[in-house]
Amino acid sequence: MAEWSLPTLLSSLHEDIQYRLRLVRESIHHPGSKGDASEGVWISLLQKYLPQRYQADKAFVVDSKGIFSQQMDVVVFDRQYSPFVFNHEGQIIVPAESVYAVFEAKQSADKQMVEYAQEKVASVRRLHRTSLPIPHAGGVYPPKQLIPIMGGLLTFESDWSPAFGEAFNSSLCSDLGDGQLDIGCVASHGHFYFDRDADQYVFESETKAATAFLFKLISRLQFSGTVPMIDVDAYGEWLTK
Secondary structure, rough: OOOOHHHHHHHHHHHHHHHHHHHHHHOOHHHHHHHHHHHHHHHHHHHHHHHEEEEEEEEEEEEOOOEEEEOOOEEEOOOOOOOOOEEEEEEEEEEHHHHHEEEOOEEEEEEEHHHHHHHHHHHOOOOOOOOOOOOEEEEEEOOOOOOOOOEEEEEEEOOOOOOOHHHHHHHHHHOOOOHHHHHHEEEEOEEEEOOOOOOEEEEEOOOOHHHHHHHHHHHHHHOOOOHHHHHHHHHHHHHHH
């Protein structure tokens, strides 16, 4: 019988992601194509390894008031309880209530990129989300409290030296409101996350960054719970407008 090695399996997962991101960086020179390819690497990772209740894709997010977010490179959204997801000519649009997390995916992290990611994350968090009472065999549960939408940044490299130094931390701390980046990965160096108990960012330098980020994301999704029951009628009102 073949002998399996868990450390080898986990290491190979990261090495695959890092290799694909490096290949994109070195072989594709058109900025738009390079960006699309980088997003595709991260999306494929999440689609392959997140639990089946979650879906990951590039998408716009819309609310029941008809307001749209900016296009997000990676959206992690519900596919178990979300009643509708639009796919219009290849453009995916998901209701705000179904969103668990949104990410900006780029080749490298710098101050401008962090600010850009914060702005895009804020465009999702500012959307209106509905939550209906939940009927059950013994009666009705009150409307579920809205879960916080995670925001993050995914890159291959960091333009800062050191990669996880004070400059990166200062840039992340510039917006701890609607645009806050809760979690992210710099595949060549490690991953980071905001520790709410300590009220500060934690930077983990490691050689298997993509795998560590994936595990941290799954852990945070587990504690997020389930998205609220969406008020479909609030969206249906647009049929008469």
